[in-house]
Amino acid sequence: MNTEKTILIAEDESGIADSLIYALKTEGFASTWVQTGKDALSIVADKKCDFVILDIGLPDMSGFDVLKKIRQSSKIPVLCLTARSDEIDRILGLELGADDYVSKPFSPREVTARIKAVFRRTESSDKNTDSPFQIDMNKRQITYFGKKLSLSRYEFDILVLFANRPGWIFERQKIMDLVWLEPDDSFDRTVDAHIKMLRAKLKAVNPDVDPIETHRGIGYSLKDNL
């Protein structure tokens, strides 16, 4: 296949790298594995890959520094692997230029699903990017296809979270952590219930569009090419 994409895996743990290499092969991707930030940067500089899976905890330099260096010269998609929640906060909070992240431990299938989602998103970003959502944070008001939505506090916050990062897949746990003041243990059902309500309200405005995508066993995202 001449359209085969090469995924660079920058990860110092061989067990994790092995499972990723296998999962990528299953999905038709080629892969290159390096264990240091320095090697990752040289492969990106030589344009020998189409996508980077970047562990934040590399032995020679932090993945954050690797990402900053990559972004000085390249827009190549980057998915970060994180082991700590404060790293996730940094990825989400600062405009470091990551395209998505996965927290350890993860299933290799989840990683390939996210890679495919990022490719879909980056490849469609040249097309029409007019969002049907207009958000007024001061009034806490969202307009959808020109109609004002009547949303609960949580529905509003979930939709803002999604709309700020179209195409990102948010785990239920992460939605709960970011939106709820007091996250509870039944987050799966709580988040699902709010998404269901949100979907119904969006459907009432435009029955032909279902902007929220369900990723089975992972979480939810907002479609990026609405």
Ligand code: CA
């Ligand atoms: Ca590591």
